[in-house]
Amino acid sequence: MGRxxxxxxxxxxxxLWLVPTYxxxxxxxxxxxxxxxxxxxxxxxxxxFDNLARAWDSAELGLGLYNSLLYATLSAGIAVFAxxxxxxxxxIMPTRRRxxxxxxxxxxxxxxxxxxxxxxxxxxxxxxxxxxQLGMVLIYAALCVPFAFxxxxxxxxxxxxxxTEAAQLDGAGWxxxxxxxxxxxxxxxxxxxxxxxxxxxxxxxxxxxxxSTSPNIRPVMAALAELNSGYSxxxxxxxxSAALFVSLPTVVLFLTFxxxxxxxxxxxx
Amino acid sequence: MTEPAGxxxxxxxxxxxxxxAPRARNRGSNVRYDGFAARAGSAVHLLPxxxxxxxxxxxxxxxxxxxxLTDYDGLxxxxxxxxxxxxxxxxxxxxxxxxxxxxxxMVGTLLLPVLLGxxxxxxxxxxxWATWVRYAFVLPYAISGTATAVIWGFMLxxxxxxxxxxxxxxxxxxxxxxxxxxxxxxxVMILANTWQAVGIAVILFLVGLxxxxxxxxxxxxxxxxxxxxxxxxxxxxxxxxxxxVVVGISIANxxxxxxxIWLLTNGGPGWxxxxxxxxxYRMTFVLSEYGHGSAVAVVLAVIVVSVSWVYLRxxxxxxx
Numbered sequence: 001m002g003r004x005x006x007x008x009x010x011x012x013x014x015x016l017w018l019v020p021t022y023x024x025x026x027x028x029x030x031x032x033x034x035x036x037x038x039x040x041x042x043x044x045x046x047x048x049f050d051n052l053a054r055a056w057d058s059a060e061l062g063l064g065l066y067n068s069l070l071y072a073t074l075s076a077g078i079a080v081f082a083x084x085x086x087x088x089x090x091x092i093m094p095t096r097r098r099x100x101x102x103x104x105x106x107x108x109x110x111x112x113x114x115x116x117x118x119x120x121x122x123x124x125x126x127x128x129x130x131x132x133q134l135g136m137v138l139i140y141a142a143l144c145v146p147f148a149f150x151x152x153x154x155x156x157x158x159x160x161x162x163x164t165e166a167a168q169l170d171g172a173g174w175x176x177x178x179x180x181x182x183x184x185x186x187x188x189x190x191x192x193x194x195x196x197x198x199x200x201x202x203x204x205x206x207x208x209x210x211x212s213t214s215p216n217i218r219p220v221m222a223a224l225a226e227l228n229s230g231y232s233x234x235x236x237x238x239x240x241s242a243a244l245f246v247s248l249p250t251v252v253l254f255l256t257f258x259x260x261x262x263x264x265x266x267x268x269x
Numbered sequence: 270m271t272e273p274a275g276x277x278x279x280x281x282x283x284x285x286x287x288x289x290a291p292r293a294r295n296r297g298s299n300v301r302y303d304g305f306a307a308r309a310g311s312a313v314h315l316l317p318x319x320x321x322x323x324x325x326x327x328x329x330x331x332x333x334x335x336x337x338l339t340d341y342d343g344l345x346x347x348x349x350x351x352x353x354x355x356x357x358x359x360x361x362x363x364x365x366x367x368x369x370x371x372x373x374x375m376v377g378t379l380l381l382p383v384l385l386g387x388x389x390x391x392x393x394x395x396x397x398w399a400t401w402v403r404y405a406f407v408l409p410y411a412i413s414g415t416a417t418a419v420i421w422g423f424m425l426x427x428x429x430x431x432x433x434x435x436x437x438x439x440x441x442x443x444x445x446x447x448x449x450x451x452x453x454x455x456x457v458m459i460l461a462n463t464w465q466a467v468g469i470a471v472i473l474f475l476v477g478l479x480x481x482x483x484x485x486x487x488x489x490x491x492x493x494x495x496x497x498x499x500x501x502x503x504x505x506x507x508x509x510x511x512x513x514v515v516v517g518i519s520i521a522n523x524x525x526x527x528x529x530i531w532l533l534t535n536g537g538p539g540w541x542x543x544x545x546x547x548x549x550y551r552m553t554f555v556l557s558e559y560g561h562g563s564a565v566a567v568v569l570a571v572i573v574v575s576v577s578w579v580y581l582r583x584x585x586x587x588x589x
Binding site for chain 1: 308313314316323325327336399406409411412418421428528532549562566567578
C-alpha cells in the first residue's frame with residue numbers, strides 16, 4: 001500500500017516535470033507558419049529544421065555555438081588543471097598556511113558574480129580584452145577555478161596518506177607524485193569538475209552579455225537571449241527550436257557521463 | 270601527509286631541524302634547501318589558481334567595494350562620497366523590494382530544491398524503472414537558465430500553456446497574468462528555477478545514498494527498523510556531508526539567479542520583481558550609476574558571505 005502511494009506520487013511528479021520539456025519539443029517541431037497563437041500539445045508536422053534555420057540566420061547562432069564550445073572547453077580545462085595543482089599543494093604538499101590558501105581560492109564561489117562585473121567591464125575595455133575571445137576564456141577560467149578546486153580538494157583528502165608516504169619512501173618527488181600517483185587517483189573527480197564547469201560556462205548569460213557584444217565573440221546564450229527578445233515577431237516555434245538546439249550539447253554531455261556521475265563525487269572506496 | 274588532527278602530533282617534530290642544525294653544517298643546509306624547494310614547489314602549484322582567482326576575481330571584488338564609496342557615472346572622475354550610496358539605497362522603496370525579493374528567492378530556492386531533491390533521490394534510489402524516472406528530474410539541470418526562461422516564458426505568458434490548460438478545464442477564474450503582478454511573478458519564477466535546479470540536488474543526494482554502507486542498513490533492518498524510521502535514523506545521518514554541500518550550493522545559487530529573471534520579467538513590471546543581482550545589473554549597465562550599482566553588489570556579497578559563513582562554520586568539521 002505504502003509502496004503504491006509512493007510510486008503513484010513519484011510518477012505524477014515525473015509527469016509534471018516532463019510537461020515543459022514535452023511542450024518545448026512539440027512546439028519547436030511545429031512549422032512556424034502553422035502556429036496559431038496558442039501552444040500545441042499534439043505534434044503538427046515537422047518544421048524543426050526550418051525553424052532552426054530561421055533562428056540561425058536571425059541571431060547568427062552558428063557563431064555563438066562555436067564560441068561557447070571554445071570557451072567552455074578551454075576554460076573548464078584550464079580551471080580543472082589549475083584546481084588540481086592547487087589542491088595538491090593544499091592537501092598533499094607541506095604548504096604553509098593551507099587554510100589561508102584554501103579560503104583565498106574558495107572565496108570565489110562564495111562571492112556573488114555581480115561583485116566582479118563592473119570593474120571587469122572597465123578593466124577589459126582599458127586593456128582591450130572587451131569583446132575578445134581571449135578575454136572570455138580568461139574570465140570563465142577564473143570563475144571555474146573555485147568550484148573545481150572545492151571538488152578536487154575534497155576528493156584528494158580521501159586519498160590515504162600512506163599512499164603519499166609509500167611513494168616518497170620509494171624516492172618519488174612532488175612532480176612524480178602529482179602526475180603519476182595523485183592525478184590518476186582523482187581522475188574521476190577531475191572529469192566531474194570538468195563536466196560541471198563546461199556546463200556552467202555553456203549556460204552562462206551574465207558574463208556573455210556584459211563582456212562581449214559582437215555576434216562573432218558572444219556566447220550562444222547571449223544569442224538566445226536576443227532571439228527571446230524578438231519572441232513575438234519571430235513566433236514561439238522559432239525561438240523554442242533555438243532553445244532546444246542550444247540545450248542539446250550539455251544534455252548529451254550529461255547523459256554520457258550520467259553513469260560515472262553517480263560514482264565520481266563519491267570518495268575512493 | 271594530511272594535516273595533523275591534534276597539535277601533539279606535530280609539535281615534537283617541528284623544532285627538530287634547529288636542534289640538529291649545529292651537529293653538521295651540511296645537514297643544516299640540506300634541511301634549508303628542502304624547505305626552500307618544497308616551498309617553491311607549493312608556490313608553483315598554487316600559482317595558476319591563485320593568479321586567475323586573484324587578478325580576475327579578488328581585485329575586481331576589492332575595486333567594487335571601493336567604487337561603492339564613490340559617485341561615478343562611468344565617464345567623469347569618481348568622487349569619494351563615503352557611505353552616501355548606501356544611505357541613499359536604504360532609503361529607496363525600490364531597494365527594499367529588491368532586498369525582499371532576494372530573501373524570498375533564497376528561502377524558496379533553499380527549501381524547494383533541497384527537500385524535493387532529497388525526496389526524489391530517495392524515491393528513485395531503487396533499481397529498475399525508478400532509475401529511468403530519475404531522468405525526468407535530472408535532465409533539466411543540463412539546460413541553461415536562459416533556455417529555462419524561454420521554455421517557461423512559453424508556459425507563463427498570458428497566451429501560454431498554463432492559462433490554456435486552466436481554460437480547457439473550465440478553471441478560467443484561476444487564469445492569471447502570471448508574470449505581471451507581484452508577488453506571483455516571483456513565486457512562479459522560483460518554481461521555474463526549481464524545475465531546472467532540482468537535478469543537481471538529486472544527483473548529489475543519490476551519490477550520498479550510495480556511500481551509505483549496505484551493512485549499516487542491513488544492521489538497522491535486523492534491529493527492526495524499516496520505512497521512514499530506517500531512513501530517518503540510519504540513512505539520513507549518513508547523508509549529512511552531502512546535505513551540507515547541497516544546501517551550500519543552493520544558498521550560493523539562489524542569490525546568483527539572473528538569467529531567469531532577466532528574460533522572464535526583466536525585473537519588472539517596473540522593478541517589482543528585481544532581486545539584488547538584477548538591480549545591480551540594471552543600475553550599473555543600464556543606468557550607468559556605477560556607485561549605486563557597486564553598493565548593491567556589496568550588500569549582496571555581504572548577505573551571501575555572512576549566510577554561507579554562518580552556515581559553513583556550523584556544519585564544517587574543524588579542518589583546514
